[in-house]
Amino acid sequence: MTHAPQIKIPATYMRGGTSKGVFFRLQDLPEPCQVPGAARDALLLRVLGSPDPYGKQIDGLGGATSSTSKAVILSQSQRPDHDVEYLFGQVAIDRPMVDWSGNCGNLAAAVGPFAISRRLVAPERIPDNGLCAVRIWQANIGKTIVAHVPIANGVVQETGDFELDGVIFPAAEVRLEFLEPVNEDDGPMFPTGNLVDDLEVPGIGTLKATLINAGIPTIFVEARALGYTGTESQEAINGDPKALAMFETIRAQGALRMGLIQDLHEAATRQHTPKIAFVAPPTDYVASSGKPVAASEIDLCVRALSMGKLHHAMMGTAAVAIGTAAAIPGTLVNRAAGGGERTAVRFGHPSGTLRVGAEPRVINGRWTLTKATLSRSARVIMEGWVCVPWASAPPA
Template identity: 75%
Template sequence: MSQVPQIKIPATYMRGGTSKGVFFNLTDLPAAAQVAGEARDKLLLRVIGSPDPYGKHTDGMGGATSSTSKTVILSKSTQPDHDVDYLFGQVAIDKPFIDWSGNCGNLTAAVGSFAIFSGLIDPARVPQNGTVVVRIWQANIKKTILAHVPITNGEVQETGDFELDGVTFPAAEVQVEFMDPADGEGAMFPTGNLVDDLEVPNIGTFKATMINSGIPTVFLNAEDLGYTGTELQEAINGDPAALARFETIRAHAALRMGLISKLEEAASRQHTPKIAFVAKPQAYVSSSGKQVTLDDIDVNVRALSMGKLHHAMMGTAAVAIGTAAAIPGTLVNLAAGGGERNAVRFGHPSGTLRVGAEAKLVNGEWTATKAVMGRSARVLMEGYVRIPGDAF
């Protein structure tokens, strides 16, 4: 039986958007975990409490959902004209695996705040009252993000009256700008088409928009899957056959998008691509009991993350939704009524969200210049996490 005592590591538990995770300053991590590799992964898995065959995260900081099994590492930026490097790890719940392939748009809203109060931003840039624009280098996907963090009396303002569907209490709004949000270095539409026929053996052939913006995402029509687009979590997550079908479709989309070279690799790339389905606007009652009317939305969207229907919407997937909506002819755009637009209001299981996006056609290829959304963030707890000293 192990008798190695626990070690303690400075950490902050934060909510960002509709997610929450454990935040670390890179220099606070043990030396072996300050570089990418097995030691870092083992340490973060133990912090979260994964792998947990019970699926509860009882012995860790995770919340046993994709939205709450997250880790963030920040450091002073290595990039010119940026303040911080932001590295995101999506921790699997029942497997010893951390996916470093994408970003978390929701937790991005907390990155600016953490950077300010942890001393990663020059104090001279923080006004007594006003806003600090934190220039974030998203290290997973190598993109720039700007977080507009409100400051009151020289400190980050966390409380306020901004309401975000999927979050219980109001808080201060943080505007987040995803600059040039096409994910990675390839084309925004990796197949070269706005809509493809995605053939999935033994399941069917589906119209699909496959886009790299915010995070690689495949959009399908809800009707083609037998859904209305107004489903809440239990309708999908309580159906193992449906989840298995979505995962198979997602794997074939990953292959078609060039994200993997063979289908088997999809199992170790659970964070990307995301899979979502869209439908023309319909009224429904959200998970909180809120009535969502036709006047509230342009389109209904439901998205899966880490194999389960998300309770609201991933921030990065919201970027993909906004970008796709701005481009005439995509499935998202068509479901929203077609035509040109620079913003879209979509319905998700917890309510609604508005995303602004700009896209333009350059030399025959679509490119996105930025996507903007309002989120909120706050510190839930700060101090130390403890893990057994032989855990990594």
């Protein structure tokens, strides 16, 4: 019996923020995969090694966590004032699903460097030295991100002394600006019209919740209402199946209340959004690296779940939601941070701390968000070709 050979596709494996993913140029994908659909999803699933009932993604590039099971497809943008179009796919580990419903703020830090090095940015836009402002159209959510990428001697500078909690080695800083993550043309930032809702969750009770769509749809609840302190480690939550089931139940009810799904069963097919997080006032704790975090260093504590598990640090898009909610008096996040008005917040997460700026304002009686900012880092880990078994991949 003759078996089909593997195909080779140009690809780059990159770290962006506290995530890793496989990056492709759209033009390098097999022709059936250059458009959305089953062929593209099947290819990305096979590249990452999903679905894997063992949960390890041994036969692919996935790292068996939500932070490392990701794919990015980039192309030159045809939109005015944009350099590149960025499409993000969150690849499920144990099921045959690619979720295209949201953005990845962490990998957004790697989009600019990849676009520059793969000649998706016009050469005249790249300085010999300094910062290159790469204008990114985030295709999943239809928003603009500007990545300020350091350039040295005409090429992307990846090394540096910028430290990001959740990443062990320092690198060059990439500053991200999320422009108008929420504006007048979008649906309401608070889908229910309330800063705080009473969310009825069968089997758990009625919880106070802030339901916000800024950066990414996010459900915030109070840590104390669930018996937590907001300083929990990743193992404390992910090692407790009952806790994970509880959070998924809350997430599904919140998604329904936000109008993101019409039936609770749909939540299982929409794992990437919304996110769910729990907040608490600032408290001393020890980060996963062993570094002590003092209450005096932060404004509040936040723990967030992604793809059904507690995140080891913080998703970039969820950080935007945290910063936005913290700046709006009356939300649960703002209350946990001590109340009042603010334009930036520093919060504690399992791996350390993160600062995010946000500029929300009221226009025509409705909250909007002008800009959110945060700094990450990124670098190429490996580049070349990813090999995909021909029989398991869509035909070229």
